[in-house]
Amino acid sequence: MLSRVANTLYWMVRYVERADNLARLIDVNQQLLLDYERLDTDRLRGFWQPIILSTGDEEAFSKLYNETGSDEVIRFLTDDPRNPNSITSCIALARENARTVRDQLSDELWEELNALYLFSRSDEASRLINHDPPRYYENVRRSAMTFLGIAASTTSRNEAWEFMDLGRHLERADKTTRFLDVSSYLPTANDGMESLSEETLHWTAILRSCGAMGAFRASQREISAQSVVDFLIFSKDFPRSVRYCIEKVDISLHLISGTPRGAFSNEAERESGRLLADLNFGSTEDVFKAGLHEYLDALQERFNHIGGEIFETYVLMPERVQLTPVAKAPSLSAAAWWQWEQQQQQQ
């Protein structure tokens, strides 16, 4: 398939996944607020700050807003067009990507994403954001899920599918680490801010953001930093755990290149194989030894590395372009690089 198309499908799915995850994150935390007995401005800031920090967009946020209150954070993450990573921006970008590869998508798939886009720009959406936020986030989540469902049931299992799957799992792994990272910024019990039960509430919120509550309970464990980290990073079966997602990434990469698993034919495969081994044989001990935040940071860097190498291998193809004497590639790679730059900033 066309390199450009592969890249576009990959990003289309990443943006849908991103919108879905953000909707979960905000919804869960908004509901969590209701569990607090006393909230003053300071505590509110303490509550939302970590969420902004975990998305990695704190700079953009502080440029646009003075306060870190519920309204500001929610606006910023939900429908602020100035934030390229807000839910509505992600939906618009997903849809823009879909539009350029419309011929590759089933009618139903396009219609679902287009309907989500039209919803996100409708008066109805603004009304819900202001008056009934849970309904709004539910709409977004449902539509994102429907999108994935339609994709799964109408897309041939060919290269196009594998590139979409790559995008989904890489984004999902990234978002799971970011949800976990929220806890790194939380004031701890030692700061005299939180009681033990409130800390549990936070871990619960993280699990719920990942839609992992049921699956977690089924494995019958106490809610603690240890057990939640273990579940969300190392679970072999849970579809949003980092390990599960990276295994999927590794499978897709090898299906695309035709290289047997355990071997590699490009840097992306090499990195995914290495990372998967680390996750297969790692434990929470490693995590806390390194420090949770540092460990998650390192993971995110490795995801970015894999993403960059996928682009390098299948879209830029430096070696193959150089082999062709006539192809004056600068204009292509400049444009492509520009596009890549754009997308990177939105991670």
Added chain:
Amino acid sequence: MEMFKGYDPGKFYDEMFGEDGSVRGHCAPLLQKFGKLDQRDFLARKANSELYFLRQGITFNVYHDDQGTERIFPFDPIPRVMPANEWEHLEAGLTQRIVALNLFLHDIYHDQQILKDGVIPRFYIEQAKHYRPEFRGVDVPENIYIHICGSDLIRGADGKYYVLEDNGRCPSGASYLLENRNALKRAFPGIFETMGVRPVDAYPRELLNMLHHISPRREGDPVCVLLTPGCHNSAYFEHCYLAREMGIDIVEGKDLVVVDKFVYMRTTRGLLRVDVIYRRIDDDFIDPVVFRKDSVLGVPGLMNAYRAGNVALANAVGTGVADDKVVYYFVPKMIEYYLGQEPILPNVPTYLASEEADMKYILKNLPELVVKAANESGGYGMLMGPTATKDEIADFRERIIADPRNYVAQPVISLSRSPTWCDGAMEGRHIDLRPYIIYGDEVKIVPGGLTRVALTKDSLIVNSSQGGGSKDTWVLRD
């Protein structure tokens, strides 16, 4: 019938009603079916059809709008209906015309016999903006230049059809022809029953057959692609739509690369050779090496591959010379010259400003005439004499005198009208017709075409960029 109550056909040729207000025979069954709908039902269904376009993303971008506003092309659910014999007449006329145009283009880019014989003055061709002398002597596959033609037909007050222009470069709108039918079928399934409407869905298949036919590679299945300027182009939806219907890749210039005079596309598995390009980019932008140097849309080196015969383009390079409105004037003469036949479909009477007598006539009668720049389209570069201000007329007078080669004038043809739902009432609106003619192994025309409608009251300008909408076009079986 309540919706049509009080409908006034006016002093125009109305497609549905005769002068005396009676229904034309071939429209009667349709009118009966609409009569069974009450207005509320009609409006709900109309709204449904609009929603269909919006959900399918059949929209165009409004330029200079930062909000990324997208609009649908207005769609009127009252179809334009054409009896079988009328269509046969049009089909024969259009076939004759595309054959003659292709003979003309081949001649112009080879021996130029028609110029030597003095049928067309040489300077008209040599000064035509889109004439490409650098392609003289280049053979194109099967000697076909215009593979897809989107002629604009209009019907005057006398009920006769005229050809207004030929559009032999990159005519657009075929997707609307197909989607209008889909939308109408979904919203008003009942009105199709027992009507004998001829289907139009063969269009993508015919298009693909044609692309295969012109492939320079004889063994194996040719690789065909559709070359688009990109997703910000207002016709991008159509490009995607047609590519998908044909099952071919849609590519942008940057997806293609030319190596040793062969064209390849960049895929995840390396370079794949391309044989046929259905290009939706104008000549000017297609190859920055040969044409506009600043074009980032094109493919450097493409013209070398094309000249070497290693890749086919549809349409060929240089067909724009036939779209020149001065050259249009000579199409009936081409038909006589190459085919020895009487033109079946007449041109609209046309005056050439560079002919002395015509010039005199034009200057004298400006307020009654339509003046057109020879190489503009989309309703631009035009003077509508009867509705123009004095300043506008004076301005055009100067322009015509300064550059007579590039102006023609025509009498105002009062286009036929069709009942159209306008803000709560059925009113007559002017329409034209753009059929899509495909010239491959043989000439194929899907029955009907795109009926465009000028939604503004009394307006004669049907272009979508100027407030036009469209209708489904029904050609009935015998």
